Amino acid sequence: MAETLSDYLxxxxxxxxxxxxxxxxxxxxxxxxxxxxMPEEDxxxxxxxxxxxxxxxxxxxxxxxxxxxxxxxNPTCMEGCPVGINIPKFxxxxxxxxxxxxxxxxxxxxxxxxxxxRVCPQEVQCxxxxxxxxxxxxxxIAIGNLERxxxxxxxxxxxxxxxxxxxxxxxxxxxxGSGPAGLAAAADLAKFGYDxxxxxxxxxxxxxxxxxxxxxxxxxxxxxTEIAILKKMGVNFVKNFIVGKIASIDDLKKEGFQAxxxxxxxxxxxxxxxxxxxxxxxxxxxxxxxxxxxMNAAKDDYDTPVELGKxxxxxGGGNTAMDSVRTAKRLGAExxxxxxxxxxxxxxxxxxxxxxxxxxGVEFIMLTNPVSYIADVNGRVTRVVVQKxxxxxxxxxxxxxxxxxxxxxxxxxxxxxxxxxxxxxNPLIPQSIKSLNMTKWETILVDSDTMESNISGVFxxxxxxxxxxxxxxxxxxxxxxxxxxxxxIKSLTEKGQAVNMAQ
Amino acid sequence: MNKIVEKExxxxxxxxxxxxxxxxxxxxxxxxxxxxxxxxxxxxxPLTISTADPEKGTITLIIQKVGVTSHKVxxxxxxxxxxxxxxxxxxxxxxxxxxTVLCAGGGVGIAPxxxxxxxxKKAGNKVISVLAAxxxxxxxxxxxxxxxxxxxxxxxxxxxxxxxxxxTQGMEDIIKREKIDLSITIGPAVMMKxxxxxxxxxxxxxxxxxxxxxxxxxxxxxACRVSVGGETKFVCVDGPExxxxxxxxxxxxxxxxxxxxxxxxxxxxxLQNS
Numbered sequence: 018m019a020e021t022l023s024d025y026l027x028x029x030x031x032x033x034x035x036x037x038x039x040x041x042x043x044x045x046x047x048x049x050x051x052x053x054x055m056p057e058e059d060x061x062x063x064x065x066x067x068x069x070x071x072x073x074x075x076x077x078x079x080x081x082x083x084x085x086x087x088x089x090x091n092p093t094c095m096e097g098c099p100v101g102i103n104i105p106k107f108x109x110x111x112x113x114x115x116x117x118x119x120x121x122x123x124x125x126x127x128x129x130x131x132x133x134x135r136v137c138p139q140e141v142q143c144x145x146x147x148x149x150x151x152x153x154x155x156x157x158i159a160i161g162n163l164e165r166x167x168x169x170x171x172x173x174x175x176x177x178x179x180x181x182x183x184x185x186x187x188x189x190x191x192x193x194g195s196g197p198a199g200l201a202a203a204a205d206l207a208k209f210g211y212d213x214x215x216x217x218x219x220x221x222x223x224x225x226x227x228x229x230x231x232x233x234x235x236x237x238x239x240x241x242t243e244i245a246i247l248k249k250m251g252v253n254f255v256k257n258f259i260v261g262k263i264a265s266i267d268d269l270k271k272e273g274f275q276a277x278x279x280x281x282x283x284x285x286x287x288x289x290x291x292x293x294x295x296x297x298x299x300x301x302x303x304x305x306x307x308x309x310x311x312m313n314a315a316k317d318d319y320d321t322p323v324e325l326g327k328x329x330x331x332x333g334g335g336n337t338a339m340d341s342v343r344t345a346k347r348l349g350a351e352x353x354x355x356x357x358x359x360x361x362x363x364x365x366x367x368x369x370x371x372x373x374x375x376x377x378g379v380e381f382i383m384l385t386n387p388v389s390y391i392a393d394v395n396g397r398v399t400r401v402v403v404q405k406x407x408x409x410x411x412x413x414x415x416x417x418x419x420x421x422x423x424x425x426x427x428x429x430x431x432x433x434x435x436x437x438x439x440x441x442x443n444p445l446i447p448q449s450i451k452s453l454n455m456t457k458w459e460t461i462l463v464d465s466d467t468m469e470s471n472i473s474g475v476f477x478x479x480x481x482x483x484x485x486x487x488x489x490x491x492x493x494x495x496x497x498x499x500x501x502x503x504x505x506i507k508s509l510t511e512k513g514q515a516v517n518m519a520q
Numbered sequence: 521m522n523k524i525v526e527k528e529x530x531x532x533x534x535x536x537x538x539x540x541x542x543x544x545x546x547x548x549x550x551x552x553x554x555x556x557x558x559x560x561x562x563x564x565x566p567l568t569i570s571t572a573d574p575e576k577g578t579i580t581l582i583i584q585k586v587g588v589t590s591h592k593v594x595x596x597x598x599x600x601x602x603x604x605x606x607x608x609x610x611x612x613x614x615x616x617x618x619x620t621v622l623c624a625g626g627g628v629g630i631a632p633x634x635x636x637x638x639x640x641k642k643a644g645n646k647v648i649s650v651l652a653a654x655x656x657x658x659x660x661x662x663x664x665x666x667x668x669x670x671x672x673x674x675x676x677x678x679x680x681x682x683x684x685x686x687x688t689q690g691m692e693d694i695i696k697r698e699k700i701d702l703s704i705t706i707g708p709a710v711m712m713k714x715x716x717x718x719x720x721x722x723x724x725x726x727x728x729x730x731x732x733x734x735x736x737x738x739x740x741x742x743a744c745r746v747s748v749g750g751e752t753k754f755v756c757v758d759g760p761e762x763x764x765x766x767x768x769x770x771x772x773x774x775x776x777x778x779x780x781x782x783x784x785x786x787x788x789x790x791l792q793n794s
Binding site for chain 1: 543544547557561562563564588589603604605606607608609735736738739740741742743745746747752754757771774775777778779782783786
């Protein structure tokens with residue numbers, strides 16, 4: 018057995034098939050191959066439908082891209098992966114055309130490869146740490162696109178690998194929330210042999226993957242497939258169950274649950290508290306996206322209504338703002354605008370999302386901030402009053418601080434405004450556990466190694482800890498918490514305190 | 521799961537359903553609500569729990585037929601299941617002994633008022649209930665509320681039951697007669713606005729249970745936001761009960777109309793197809 022991760026990686030790298038594969042193509046020839054571009058649906062077609070924007074690499078494209086990878090001795094790319102995927106190994110399996118082995122490799126550490134391959138910001142994670150980026154100053158290996166390729170190949174092949182799970186230990190663990198953090202935690206806990214139950218507040222599983230991220234970036238069917246795999250691993254799923262309301266943590270303890278992972282996610286949307294913000298036709302991106310994605314409000318045969326704006330302003334510059342404005346475009350907006358108080362360079366959204374939005378005809382109104390809204394006699398919004406901004410000295414985030422320019426106000430005609438300026442953590446769990454230690458941002462305070470809160474046996478991760486982050490960081494937290502829970506239960510077992518429900 | 525065990529029409533448009541939901545029945549307190557959804561394509565709507573029986577494991581919901589979803593609910597029969605029920609949501613009513621409590625219920629708002637009357641009476645308060653509706657057939661739960669009230673006054677717009685007149689008239693007669701320590705008002709937003717203006721005039725602390733539009737009901741979407749004391753609050757997690765004198769009822773009334781045209785045409789389509 019290898020003693021350290023690097024020994025283990027080296028052992029695997031030294032396997033005969035990897036050595037042989039490396040010798041087939043000279044490193045110089047590998048580096049001279051250009052990065053394969055992800056094929057995309059035509060902007061003028063996709064902005065009128067909900068089909069996926071990125072259509073996925075072909076087999077030939079994937080193998081070509083995989084052969085660019087140098088299979089480095091020291092795979093720095095892995096340092097950028099929050100869930101620790103064995104990146105060179107899965108990529109080399111693609112080059113060797115053993116896609117199933119590549120899929121198994123991904124699933125060793127990543128529960129949701131088809132999701133991560135689509136929505137992870139690889140350009141600031143694995144791909145930012147790639148040898149090509151760091152040393153060669155060339156475009157990185159398209160690790161994310163390759164991950165998606167492998168996951169899609171597996172899903173469409175009809176033979177889906179169910180990760181191996183250890184023999185059931187009949188110790189009950191509760192996972193609260195079925196978003197990315199909860200799903201990642203549940204998968205690892207199931208692998209360790211626990212009797213895992215995932216409690217979800219809504220009527221569908223998947224959390225933000227379902228209600229938040231739109232179909233054109235992440236089809237719901239893909240999320241359902243990944244959840245089906247967890248079910249096959251023995252994870253129980255309970256919907257319409259709000260821990261903290263229908264049952265407290267203490268109630269669940271009485272029902273035999275020994276440890277808890279809280280992944281209850283983002284909650285209350287933030288507003289700007291400017292005059293007129295509660296007029297009809299102004300809503301949070303959470304509301305807009307939930308209506309469209311979770312409730313299918315834009316489809317005639319579903320009961321939930323949604324405003325279909327013709328002139329839509331989305332306030333904010335994050336990925337959620339991009340998702341909202343691109344959704345509005347698809348739902349028939351003639352003008353779909355991003356209004357953002359800084360400039361394009363400071364925008365927190367992924368470059369790819371910004372590019373896609375631009376291609377689809379979204380207008381970017383930069384260095385501009387809403388100051389109030391104007392409505393008609395019925396209270397329906399008709400205009401947003403905005404003010405131009407300049408950029409001052411860098412603030413605590415390192416980005417230049419936007420400064421209002423006096424007298425620069427003007428009005429923009431709108432019939433729908435979507436406010437996408439962030440969220441506060443969901444208050445339901447913290448409200449229900451009085452002694453839980455919280456931060457001043459109302460997130461749960463946890464130990465950064467184990468993800469355990471101040472209450473023994475209660476762990477947390479994802480947006481309820483981070484405030485507002487990415488799918489992959491939530492998943493990383495979920496994995497970390499699962500191993501924290503595993504250690505915690507082991508210590509209970511040693512003290513003879515763990516209850517095996519089979520006994 | 522969520523099976524309907526009893527169904528009764530309280531009036532032509534108001535239906536009472538007793539539903540198996542043991543966990544919610546055990547946890548629910550006066551003031552709590554649930555979100556329900558009918559069918560895969562249904563919308564999520566909030567409904568205040570009227571009563572619950574923890575021993576039988578049932579909750580009682582009272583629904584007035586107004587639009588597509590409430591018609592779908594009313595079309596269900598004993599033995600049918602509600603597709604999704606989530607709850608109990610919101611903060612429960614603050615029930616304590618304060619003295620004399622004036623409880624005003626309008627129309628189907630009488631249903632969520634009932635458990636509060638029950639709680640206030642049990643807590644040792646003198647309870648005066650004023651139930652109001654357009655006409656006799658819209659006055660519900662009279663027989664249940666009468667024994668819990670030290671005094672019960674019924675007001676109808678057309679005089680078909682009780683005294684002819686508005687809820688505020690019935691309330692004001694009492695306020696002029698004796699000292700009221702607390703008032704609770706539940707009903708249509710416009711009724712709560714009027715009753716709130718009245719009690720404000722007499723400086724009587726008043727709570728209103730707001731019925732704003734919701735989607736998830738769990739503190740995620742912000743559809744239910746209202747202005748209370750100049751601050752934006754979320755009915756689903758901060759409410760549903762607020763200090764009525766601080767609520768911006770005009771804004772609430774405006775926001776309740778957000779989807780009125782869409783709801784009307786959806787309802788017409790539904791009636792045509794059913």
